[in-house]
Amino acid sequence: MERIIFFVFLCIAVKGAIGNHIFIQKQANWTEAQAYCRRCHTDLSYFNRQSDIDKLRKDAGGNIDVAWIGLHRDPNNNTAWMWSGGGHITYQNWADGQPNNINGKENNAVIRPSGKWNDAKSGRRLHFYC
Numbered sequence: 001m002e003r004i005i006f007f008v009f010l011c012i013a014v015k016g017a018i019g020n021h022i023f024i025q026k027q028a029n030w031t032e033a034q035a036y037c038r039r040c041h042t043d044l045s046y047f048n049r050q051s052d053i054d055k056l057r058k059d060a061g062g063n064i065d066v067a068w069i070g071l072h073r074d075p076n077n078n079t080a081w082m083w084s085g086g087g088h089i090t091y092q093n094w095a096d097g098q099p100n101n102i103n104g105k106e107n108n109a110v111i112r113p114s115g116k117w118n119d120a121k122s123g124r125r126l127h128f129y130c
C-alpha cells in the first residue's frame with residue numbers, strides 16, 4: 001500500500017490584492033506546494049505573458065527568489081508542459097539550456113531570480129509562489 005504523507009502547513013494570512021503573486025517562505029516539494037496554494041490561495045503561480053513575470057517581480061518587491069511555480073511536464077507527452085490549473089503553456093520563458101530534464105527526473109519547474117524558468121526534480125524542497 002502506498003504510504004501517503006500529509007504535510008499540514010497552516011495558511012499564512014497575507015495582505016495583498018486578489019490576483020497578486022504571493023511568496024510562501026516554506027520549504028516544500030512541488031506537490032506539497034501545489035496543495036498548499038490550492039488550499040490557502042488559488043494555485044501555484046502561472047504566467048501567460050511577459051507582463052505576468054513583471055507583475056511577479058513587482059509583487060516580490062523587485063527580487064524574485066528561486067521558487068516553485070505551477071509548471072509541470074505533461075504526463076502523456078514528455079516534451080510538453082502544462083500549468084497546474086490546467087492546459088498546456090502558450091507562453092514560455094525558459095532559461096538558456098532549459099528544460100534539460102537531468103536524468104529524466106525534472107518534471108516540475110522553478111522560477112529563477114532572472115524570471116526565467118528551469119525544470120527541476122519535484123522532490124526538491126523549495127519556497128514557492130502562489
Ligand SMILES: [Ca+2]
Pocket residue numbers: 098099100101102106118119120
Ligand atoms: Ca533543469
